[in-house]
Amino acid sequence: MVLKQPRHNGRGSRDLEANPIFSREPVRVPRYALPAREMDPRTAYQMVHDELMLDGNARLNLATFVTTWAEPEARRLMAECAAKNMIDKDEYPQTAELELRCVHMLARLWHAPDPRRTVGCSTTGSSEAAMLGGLALKRRWRHRRRTQGRPADRPNLVMGANVQICWEKFADYFEVEPRYVPLEGDRYHLGADEAVALCDENTIGVVAVLGSTFDGSYEPVAELTARLDELQERTGLDVPVHVDGASGAMIAPFLDPELEWDFRLPRVASINTSGHKYGLVMPGVGWAVWRDAEALPDDLVFDVTYLGGQVPTFALNFSRPGAQVVAQYYNFLRLGFEGYRRVQQTCRDVATRLAGRIADLGPFELVSDGGQAPVFAFRVREEVGGFTVFDVSAALRERGWLVPAYTFPPNRTDLAVLRIVVRNGFGHDLADLLLDDLRRAMPRLRRQPRPCRSAEDAAAFAHGAGTRRPRRGGR
Numbered sequence: 001m002v003l004k005q006p007r008h009n010g011r012g013s014r015d016l017e018a019n020p021i022f023s024r025e026p027v028r029v030p031r032y033a034l035p036a037r038e039m040d041p042r043t044a045y046q047m048v049h050d051e052l053m054l055d056g057n058a059r060l061n062l063a064t065f066v067t068t069w070a071e072p073e074a075r076r077l078m079a080e081c082a083a084k085n086m087i088d089k090d091e092y093p094q095t096a097e098l099e100l101r102c103v104h105m106l107a108r109l110w111h112a113p114d115p116r117r118t119v120g121c122s123t124t125g126s127s128e129a130a131m132l133g134g135l136a137l138k139r140r141w142r143h144r145r146r147t148q149g150r151p152a153d154r155p156n157l158v159m160g161a162n163v164q165i166c167w168e169k170f171a172d173y174f175e176v177e178p179r180y181v182p183l184e185g186d187r188y189h190l191g192a193d194e195a196v197a198l199c200d201e202n203t204i205g206v207v208a209v210l211g212s213t214f215d216g217s218y219e220p221v222a223e224l225t226a227r228l229d230e231l232q233e234r235t236g237l238d239v240p241v242h243v244d245g246a247s248g249a250m251i252a253p254f255l256d257p258e259l260e261w262d263f264r265l266p267r268v269a270s271i272n273t274s275g276h277k278y279g280l281v282m283p284g285v286g287w288a289v290w291r292d293a294e295a296l297p298d299d300l301v302f303d304v305t306y307l308g309g310q311v312p313t314f315a316l317n318f319s320r321p322g323a324q325v326v327a328q329y330y331n332f333l334r335l336g337f338e339g340y341r342r343v344q345q346t347c348r349d350v351a352t353r354l355a356g357r358i359a360d361l362g363p364f365e366l367v368s369d370g371g372q373a374p375v376f377a378f379r380v381r382e383e384v385g386g387f388t389v390f391d392v393s394a395a396l397r398e399r400g401w402l403v404p405a406y407t408f409p410p411n412r413t414d415l416a417v418l419r420i421v422v423r424n425g426f427g428h429d430l431a432d433l434l435l436d437d438l439r440r441a442m443p444r445l446r447r448q449p450r451p452c453r454s455a456e457d458a459a460a461f462a463h464g465a466g467t468r469r470p471r472r473g474g475r
């Protein structure tokens, strides 16, 4: 985080010691200031490499949704494309072509009515894709209001209190009032009726999440669009839906083909996904796809030069690495539909089996079972007084596992859970090792007279789930 201050004021801080390990010049380099002159590349490499040893082991990080394993061929292609800039359509027309193919593959996968007329783009991740999806909703709403001669200065966006932090950012940065549907009882995400009740003439859209970051559950997209259809019949209000399928949009097409959550529902205007989550690409790439050209207002689209012509672009960034887009295309080619289905099915099998075993241990109760996105959350039973989810998270961390613990958003801030995200590369064997370590920790936790750790001690690695903390100003 760039806002963090150096531990000491830059000048007084200890320098980095190059010697005696390397026995090379320079002897020391400043920690927080640009070194005055060059050094041997081997020394620089080794200093950076050594410092990074302290980072966690990505494969044991069960907090992140982001891909931590890729085939050597994918890595090789990424290295070969390291210099390619996505925006230089003129210089790298084939990279641009591969991006286009990916967009159309996704449009078909998500049942766009006319995939050739679908528009979309790659992004740095779902967060950028969410900004673009939200901006398109806002701009469409504004055009509609102006055409009607009505005020267009108080837009709002309806979503569950469980949305990923990117939607709070969108609302804050682009000045849209966020309207959160609170969780109630064992409804851990958006409710269709509750969402519709918050809609009015200033609602630019409703966000539905396929694969909630808090528990992996799918929000009821089809029920939501049906309730919004009724709202339109009753009141004339025509409220579009954006599906945040950061994880679920790359799971449901393969494992839940009957589930209608995508462009089969006419009210779904746009969908985003993270190519670097269940798209199986190393970070960072995301995708945003609009149902058709009407869903993405022209005036948001800028032109860049392309082979002497102009090509439309919609993005927040200008320069952006092309390697991840190439790796996405590689994965699509390499795995095909059946390959993705097998990878995702294995993740779901590992998640549901591990969830079941954890439930069998006794002190835990499942909040979700990994049967939607391969992600599940579990709590410590109420009658257990001696330890909390935060103690469990700390105990697992002693063995290198990162399993985040956090409390749910309103109105379930009373509910504290642990969450496990199962990704490609976390197979049954690793799951068994985790289970063994959890089992081994139980006697000690059971002997505790009272909890040692609370939400305040929890490490900040809940990945977009977890408590909202506006740093300045707040809401």
Ligand SMILES: *Cc1c(COP(=O)(O)O)cnc(C)c1O
Residues within 6 Å of the ligand: 065, 124, 125, 126, 127, 128, 130, 164, 166, 209, 210, 211, 212, 213, 244, 245, 246, 247, 274, 286, 464
């Ligand atoms: C991860 C996630 C995001 C943010 O995606 P990035 O690709 O990390 O920017 C948004 N929404 C949901 C539901 C997510 O799981």
